[in-house]
Amino acid sequence: xxxxxxxxxxxxxxxxxxxxxxxxxxxxxxxxxxxxxxxxxxxxxxxxxxxxxxxxxxxxxxxxxxxxxxxxxxxxxxxxxxxxxxxxxxxxxxxxxxxxxxxxxxxxxxxxxxxxxxxxxxxxxxxxxxxxxxxxxxxx
Amino acid sequence: xxxxxxxxxxxxxxxxxxxxxxxxxxxxxxxxxxxxxxxxxxxxxxxxxxxxxxxxxxxxxxxxxxxxxxxxxxxxxxxxxxxxxxxxxxxxxxxxxxxxxxxxxxxxxxxxxxxxxxxx
Numbered sequence: 001x002x003x004x005x006x007x008x009x010x011x012x013x014x015x016x017x018x019x020x021x022x023x024x025x026x027x028x029x030x031x032x033x034x035x036x037x038x039x040x041x042x043x044x045x046x047x048x049x050x051x052x053x054x055x056x057x058x059x060x061x062x063x064x065x066x067x068x069x070x071x072x073x074x075x076x077x078x079x080x081x082x083x084x085x086x087x088x089x090x091x092x093x094x095x096x097x098x099x100x101x102x103x104x105x106x107x108x109x110x111x112x113x114x115x116x117x118x119x120x121x122x123x124x125x126x127x128x129x130x131x132x133x134x135x136x137x138x139x140x
Numbered sequence: 141x142x143x144x145x146x147x148x149x150x151x152x153x154x155x156x157x158x159x160x161x162x163x164x165x166x167x168x169x170x171x172x173x174x175x176x177x178x179x180x181x182x183x184x185x186x187x188x189x190x191x192x193x194x195x196x197x198x199x200x201x202x203x204x205x206x207x208x209x210x211x212x213x214x215x216x217x218x219x220x221x222x223x224x225x226x227x228x229x230x231x232x233x234x235x236x237x238x239x240x241x242x243x244x245x246x247x248x249x250x251x252x253x254x255x256x257x258x259x260x
Contacts, residue, residue: 017220020199027203037184037205044203045179104196110176117180 004068005029011051011076013060016104023047026065026074033067039140042118043072046136049111050076056101057081058132071139079131086126090116141166141251143208143231146187149249150235150242152210156222157231164207164231168254171243175200182206186254189242193217198224208232212239 007029009022027044031037047063054061058078066073083089090112097107116122121137143164147154154161170182171189175196178188184205190197193215201209207230211217214236217225225232235242 017195020196020202024199024202041184041204048199048203049176049179104194105173105175105178105190105192105200106196108174108176110174110180114176114180 004066005033007065007067009063011054011058011060011063013055013058013080014100015055015060016100019052019055020048022063023051026063029065030067030072035067035072035140039072039138042138043074045118046074046115046138049114050074050134050136052101052106053111053134054078054080056097056107061131071137073135073137075136076134077131078133082128082130083124083126083132084128086124090124141246141249143233145249146208146210146246146251147233149245150210150212150233150237152233152235155211155217155232155234156226157229160208160229160231166208166251168252169210169243169246170254171239173239178206179204181255183254183256187246187251189239189246191215191239193221195221195224197221198228198230201225201230202228206230210235210242212237212242 026047030040059080061078064075092113093109095107095109101107119136120139123135126132144161166187168186170186172178173191178200187208188206189210191213210233
């Protein structure tokens with residue numbers, strides 16, 4: 001791959017119908033580039049859980065993928081309510097999701113742990129009232 | 141086990157992508173109503189058995205390379221779910237059996253758990 005490929009998608013709050021479309025697009029691009037299926041799947045799990053977080057918690061936001069030789073960096077940025085206790089939010093089973101998210105099969109406090117498990121680098125920064133940024137990298 | 145054999149075993153109706161049911165070969169399955177659980181623990185290539193019927197079931201299947209879905213408890217998926225499954229080429233079945241019954245039947249017929257390393 002000569003040049004890095006950059007993909008950016010806007011994600012709309014509470015739009016459960018469109019949720020996952022950005023992640024599928026990113027996964028399809030990775031597949032098209034000939035990246036191995038296990039890496040594509042890890043990237044898909046990260047983007048999908050992160051996209052659902054934007055839909056459920058973040059008030060919408062932006063998801064980006066930067067694909068370069070040997071790595072893919074996936075980031076989300078939102079200007080939602082922020083996370084008061086990031087350490088707690090990363091713990092498996094901790095959730096603040098409402099009924100709508102649960103009806104869709106999410107909101108069980110698995111999202112951030114799933115993202116962390118699939119990432120080689122995982123950084124989350126959040127400020128209450130300002131929003132949250134998540135940066136992950138998968139190396140291959 | 142061919143997808144059509146799975147359909148027969150759990151008395152299921154084929155909801156979409158009928159053209160694949162006689163050729164799609166399935167050897168393993170994962171059952172859950174929690175998509176985050178599926179994302180955490182389900183290995184690629186297995187049948188997804190679930191009682192949820194919303195569009196995110198198809199998205200989850202797309203993310204994990206899940207080739208087919210079986211809806212249990214007689215649940216009928218929403219139209220947008222079927223439309224996206226058609227677009228993605230993922231055949232879906234609808235059975236009246238409970239998840240426990242469907243899993244029991246398919247397990248006894250030789251399907252094995254489709255779990256990733258994370259669970260073991």
